[in-house]
Amino acid sequence: MTAAIEARGLVKRYGELTAVDHVDLTVRSGDVYGYLGPNGAGKTTSLRMLLGLIRPDEGSAKLFGHDPLVEGARALDGVAGFVEAPRFYPYLSARKNLELVAALDGGDAKDRIEDALETVDLTGRQHDKVRGYSHGMKQRLGIAGALLRDPRLLLLDEPTTGLDPAGMRDMRALVHRLAEDGLTVLLSSHLMSEVEDLCDRVAIVTRGRVVYEGALDELIATTAGRYDVRTTDDAEAALIARRARGIRGVTVSRAGLSLEGDETAVAHLTLDLAQAGIGLRALVPRTATLEELFFRMTEGSADAEAPALVPA
Amino acid sequence: MSAAAVHTRTIYTWEVRKLAAQKRTYIGLACALLVPLIFIVSLLADDGSPEGVPFADTVRETGLTIPLVGLFFGAFWFFPLVTALVAGDIVAAEDGHGTLKTILTRSADRWQIFVAKVLAALTYSFGALVLFVLVSTVLGGIFWGFDPLVSLSGTEISMGRSLLLVGGATLAYALPIFAVTSIAILLSTTTKNSAAAVVTTLMLSLIMQLLGIVSALDFLRPYLLPQQFNAWQGLLREPIDWGPIVRAAWVSALYGIPCLAWAFAHFLRRDVTGG
Numbered sequence: 001m002t003a004a005i006e007a008r009g010l011v012k013r014y015g016e017l018t019a020v021d022h023v024d025l026t027v028r029s030g031d032v033y034g035y036l037g038p039n040g041a042g043k044t045t046s047l048r049m050l051l052g053l054i055r056p057d058e059g060s061a062k063l064f065g066h067d068p069l070v071e072g073a074r075a076l077d078g079v080a081g082f083v084e085a086p087r088f089y090p091y092l093s094a095r096k097n098l099e100l101v102a103a104l105d106g107g108d109a110k111d112r113i114e115d116a117l118e119t120v121d122l123t124g125r126q127h128d129k130v131r132g133y134s135h136g137m138k139q140r141l142g143i144a145g146a147l148l149r150d151p152r153l154l155l156l157d158e159p160t161t162g163l164d165p166a167g168m169r170d171m172r173a174l175v176h177r178l179a180e181d182g183l184t185v186l187l188s189s190h191l192m193s194e195v196e197d198l199c200d201r202v203a204i205v206t207r208g209r210v211v212y213e214g215a216l217d218e219l220i221a222t223t224a225g226r227y228d229v230r231t232t233d234d235a236e237a238a239l240i241a242r243r244a245r246g247i248r249g250v251t252v253s254r255a256g257l258s259l260e261g262d263e264t265a266v267a268h269l270t271l272d273l274a275q276a277g278i279g280l281r282a283l284v285p286r287t288a289t290l291e292e293l294f295f296r297m298t299e300g301s302a303d304a305e306a307p308a309l310v311p312a
Numbered sequence: 313m314s315a316a317a318v319h320t321r322t323i324y325t326w327e328v329r330k331l332a333a334q335k336r337t338y339i340g341l342a343c344a345l346l347v348p349l350i351f352i353v354s355l356l357a358d359d360g361s362p363e364g365v366p367f368a369d370t371v372r373e374t375g376l377t378i379p380l381v382g383l384f385f386g387a388f389w390f391f392p393l394v395t396a397l398v399a400g401d402i403v404a405a406e407d408g409h410g411t412l413k414t415i416l417t418r419s420a421d422r423w424q425i426f427v428a429k430v431l432a433a434l435t436y437s438f439g440a441l442v443l444f445v446l447v448s449t450v451l452g453g454i455f456w457g458f459d460p461l462v463s464l465s466g467t468e469i470s471m472g473r474s475l476l477l478v479g480g481a482t483l484a485y486a487l488p489i490f491a492v493t494s495i496a497i498l499l500s501t502t503t504k505n506s507a508a509a510v511v512t513t514l515m516l517s518l519i520m521q522l523l524g525i526v527s528a529l530d531f532l533r534p535y536l537l538p539q540q541f542n543a544w545q546g547l548l549r550e551p552i553d554w555g556p557i558v559r560a561a562w563v564s565a566l567y568g569i570p571c572l573a574w575a576f577a578h579f580l581r582r583d584v585t586g587g
């Protein structure tokens with residue numbers, strides 16, 4: 001079976017800057033794939049190349065085996081999505097905008113307008129001009145526009161950016177539902193929590209390069225076993241922790257201790273602390289933040305010497 | 313869902329609908345209505361003194377001269393402006409709104425979008441021209457009567473033929489309008505900036521008029537666009553002088569087609585970012 005997305009050696013340069021630097025990407029049918037990276041990592045640029053909006057300087061991208069640069073719009077059959085914020089004609093109503101894009105889709109896309117509006121909860125505002133739409137409404141309209149294509153593959157570029165907490169939750173719930181229905185999703189994001197929520201595979205990009213590619217579980221496993229500890233006497237606790245069996249990488253900062261160890265070792269440590277008359281204020285298993293992951297990915301092996309954590 | 317399912321005709325229809333939903337479209341059309349009106353009002357107020365409205369005497373012979381006089385004066389800036397207003401915007405507006413990515417990630421190919429845009433811009437340019445001629449003819453006829461034209465060679469022309477000639481003049485006028493539209497579309501595509509495209513089109517038109525009045529450059533004049541806007545006058549000679557019209561056709565094509573080809577190549581290959 002052909003991969004939903006297969007990008008090989010994608011490069012895009014802007015003058016001196018290499019925005020996307022030899023990116024390989026394979027997204028299989030049914031994956032919910034996270035494309036994770038900080039601002040300026042090249043996520044949007046990569047997505048633009050996948051959609052045929054910009055020409056790669058090197059490499060190629062195929063969607064279900066079809067290259068949009070070679071085959072034009074035909075390669076986007078069954079593919080929908082948007083890069084950055086979705087854009088519509090401000091002087092037309094939401095409804096008219098959807099009718100317009102449905103006309104450009106052909107087929108029975110226009111029969112899906114009602115459902116799409118319903119799905120993103122814009123039925124009541126469909127006759128308002130997009131000029132007056134809030135950011136969140138435009139974002140939802142973007143999703144509606146994508147759904148008109150009845151896609152098998154959905155490309156979403158930071159779809160929750162700029163949404164309020166409820167909007168974020170709804171957007172994620174929607175992506176989740178679509179994924180359950182069997183849609184393949186490529187979701188770019190700079191939020192680890194979002195990707196954790198939705199995705200089963202991830203690529204981490206930074207400065208245009210993919211620094212990690214694989215299953216999310218495995219990625220998370222590499223970061224497991226790290227704890228933040230706050231006690232009534234951090235200095236003394238650190239001494240005890242350094243002597244404790246199975247505990248490694250103890251660091252102390254004003255925010256408390258940070259250490260590594262499996263659950264049993266950490267449980268024993270709490271007993272040791274109690275015996276020494278030190279009270280536990282907090283013991284928090286720590287999932288790595290995106291920044292820490294980058295740090296690990298860019299500075300080499302994650303399992304060897306635990307990197308000193310840079311206070312934020 | 314197959315790409316072939318989208319007809320360029322469908323895209324064209326939507327391009328026209330987009331034009332119909334924008335204010336700028338109506339500014340041009342309103343001008344096409346207003347300018348003949350103003351001209352007529354000033355004629356009605358004219359006292360026949362030597363400093364009065366040019367052509368005033370000819371116009372009073374028959375209302376059918378009104379559209380022709382309108383075409384003559386419209387060539388200086390009115391038609392270039394009305395044309396550029398929409399044609400200069402037609403691609404750049406998509407850049408301005410960031411909507412190119414919206415329409416280019418559906419099932420329509422880039423060439424289809426471009427062709428639809430060119431056809432929509434031409435529809436508007438020719439539409440404004442036809443509206444202008446119709447309004448002038450009707451109003452001219454109402455105020456000064458539908459009497460036959462007198463040819464530039466001084467002979468009487470029958471009424472039916474007069475109307476036919478006004479129509480023919482409109483068609484001949486459409487040739488340089490095609491050229492101006494094409495220039496504006498090229499600028500719209502390459503500058504990605506609506507205002508820049510409109511102003512530059514107008515500037516080019518004015519520069520060509522200036523070149524046309526420099527006597528040292530007389531040899532250039534037949535190959536400049538302003539001259540082509542006067543080609544219709546050949547129709548009013550007895551017998552008809554086709555020379556200027558044939559020249560208008562190929563000179564306009566020489567300006568228009570390379571501009572469109574360039575714009576087309578640019579649009580097909582360009583990176584769509586922003587928005």
Ligand SMILES: Nc1ncnc2c1ncn2[C@@H]1O[C@H](COP(=O)(O)OP(=O)(O)OP(=O)(O)O)[C@@H](O)[C@H]1O
Binds near residue numbers: 042
């Ligand atoms: N059209 C362009 N012209 C010049 N540089 C560009 C252009 N588009 C992107 N870049 C540069 O390429 C790099 C990657 O940009 P890109 O928009 O792909 O990042 P991103 O990962 O989407 O970031 P964000 O999270 O902020 O959306 C940036 O340094 C950006 O400045």
Ligand SMILES: [Mg+2]
Binds near residue numbers: 043044045084157158
């Ligand atoms: Mg981005």
